[in-house]
Amino acid sequence: MTNTSETGTVDTGAAKKTVAVFFGGVSSEHSVSCVSAVSVLRAIDRERFDVIAVGITRDGQWTLVDPQSVDYRFAPDAPLPEVAAGESLVAFSPEAGSRELLELRDGQYRSAGVVDVVLPIIHGPFGEDGTLQGLFELAGVPYAGAGVFASAAGMDKEFMKLVFRHAGLQVGPFEVIGDREWRRDADAALARLDGLDYPLFVKPARAGSSQGITRVDSPEGLREAVETAREHDLKVIVEQGIVGREIEVAVLQGRGTNATRVSLPGEIAVDEAGSHSFYDFTAKYIENDAAQLSCPAVMPEEAVEEVRRLGVTAFEALDGEGLSRVDFFYTPDGRFVINEINTMPGFTPISMYPALWSKSGIDYPSLISELLDLALERPLGLR
Ligand SMILES: Nc1ncnc2c1ncn2[C@@H]1O[C@H](COP(=O)(O)OP(=O)(O)O)[C@@H](O)[C@H]1O
Ligand SMILES: [Mg+2]
Known part of the structure; x- marks a missing residue:
């Protein structure tokens, strides 16, 4: 327990705070987030913090999860872990400054707790890209990590x-292929890559955990690599190795x-x-x-x-x-x-x-x- 910070201006240990850990999410890094969240939930100092766990399913439903019992892990040949759709949905109260999470269950709203701080352990778009951070800003809830601009950039x-x-x-040499350009004239887009030396790394511009990335050793593989990246993001970046x-x-x-x-x-x-x-x-x-x-x-x-x-x-x-x-x-x-x-x-x-x-x-x-x-x-x- 600490009662003073390095600056001496914030009394962080005075009263027990409530932290809401958000995890899962709609990006292709959903399962990485679940596994990260398990470790994080176990590491939170329970003498200083009460914990609410909010899982976001792959299709974007916010659901309350029991923070004590979550257990997601990676294993060879096992399906990737994911947040299961729950019976209780959660959302921030629309009341200005309330910081309250509301749980909707059986048609009734009840308070799931007033949140002092959010720990958004979510990777990828709609979690790490400023969109979720913008929602916390609008809800007036402090959150850990980068703000809206830094997250997006x-x-x-x-x-x-x-x-x-x-x-x-x-920064290494690179080219960007936008969605409209690709659909209008893919050959012209590919021709722009002639100035880059192989191998090339073809990537979704906004993804992570290496999802959708192909290393391409010769021009024949390029078109397919761009299509693979586009399954994750319609904006594609091609980098010189x-x-x-x-x-x-x-x-x-x-x-x-x-x-x-x-x-x-x-x-x-x-x-x-x-x-x-x-x-x-x-x-x-x-x-x-x-x-x-x-x-x-x-x-x-x-x-x-x-x-x-x-x-x-x-x-x-x-x-x-x-x-x-x-x-x-x-x-x-x-x-x-x-x-x-x-x-x-x-x-x-x-x-x-x-x-x-x-x-x-x-x-x-x-x-x-x-x-x-x-x-x-x-x-x-x-x-
Ligand atoms: N330009 C590059 N040159 C060489 N290796 C690269 C390059 N870009 C990516 N890689 C390889 O691919 C991995 C994943 O790429 P990265 O851009 O870090 O994507 P992610 O955001 O998914 O982690 C890197 O850790 C590296 O091994
Ligand atoms: Mg990386």
């Missing part, structure tokens, strides 16, 4: 690159006016001799030995400091809040090319973000408390 692989480039970060080690840092906002915090860098090494030509969904979550996570990454001391500095630059360039994981390619000639930022990174038992912090002095439960305290100390509205 951090979800979109084109716009994040524009922000990063503006901040002086190195970057040769380099995959290095990631975990960023955590400072309390009050304190400086942004950044972890030691970690490295992901995919066993390319196996069935994975990149860090795909199965390598991330299903086959535990397909990718090795190591922290701290073995690099010269100057490179360690440089990538940590670049991670903070990326977070601040985007107007990040709360947390982000920032991913780079470390090229053989010693440059860091930014791949992406994740404003709500995974929190599963094998996820990099909490692992990086545990190697950098903040254990998993403390990290969750920190995210909640950061959310509680920040003002609502324009800030």
Whole structure:
């Protein structure tokens, strides 16, 4: 229990608060969110917080879930975990400033609790992209993590690159194919890709967990790869492959006016001799030995400091809040090319973000408390 924050301005431990953990969601990362939520729910300090769990089904229904009994996990050959449609629906009260969640059951509304802070453990569109964050802003409820703009820009692989480039970060060559252009003249869109060197990575512009991404080694595979990406997002980004080690840092906002915090860098090494030509969904979550996570990454001391500095630059360039994981390619000639930022990174038992912090002095439960305290100390509205 703490009664003072670093700034001494917020009394975070004075009275028990209610946290609503949101998870699931309509994006293709639904199951990752479910598995993250299990770990998060177990880590919340119950002496400081009462917990409400709100699951969002794949088709977007908000339902109350018993936070004690949730148990979702990944297993080879098992179906991906998902939120089951429940009998009780929930929504925020429309009354201004009430912060109350209302439960609708058997045609009757009753209070499900007044929410002091939301922890939205949702990845992908309609969860991590500012839409849900906008709903919390409208409901007047504080929430952990990035605000509306940073969430939206951090979800979109084109716009994040524009922000990063503006901040002086190195970004690899890429092209964007919009829906109307593709439907109007796919050949012309494909012709625009001639300037990029193979292999190419064809991706939905707004997705995550490697869903919908294809590595393409020659032009014949391009059209199908674009169609695959379009199953996830009608906006597609095609990137030139970057040769380099995959290095990631975990960023955590400072309390009050304190400086942004950044972890030691970690490295992901995919066993390319196996069935994975990149860090795909199965390598991330299903086959535990397909990718090795190591922290701290073995690099010269100057490179360690440089990538940590670049991670903070990326977070601040985007107007990040709360947390982000920032991913780079470390090229053989010693440059860091930014791949992406994740404003709500995974929190599963094998996820990099909490692992990086545990190697950098903040254990998993403390990290969750920190995210909640950061959310509680920040003002609502324009800030
Ligand atoms: N331009 C690129 N060059 C080389 N590898 C890439 C590139 N883009 C993606 N990859 C590989 O694909 C993985 C997933 O791509 P990423 O852009 O991080 O998507 P997601 O948002 O789904 O995590 C990366 O971790 C990396 O292994
Ligand atoms: Mg990634």
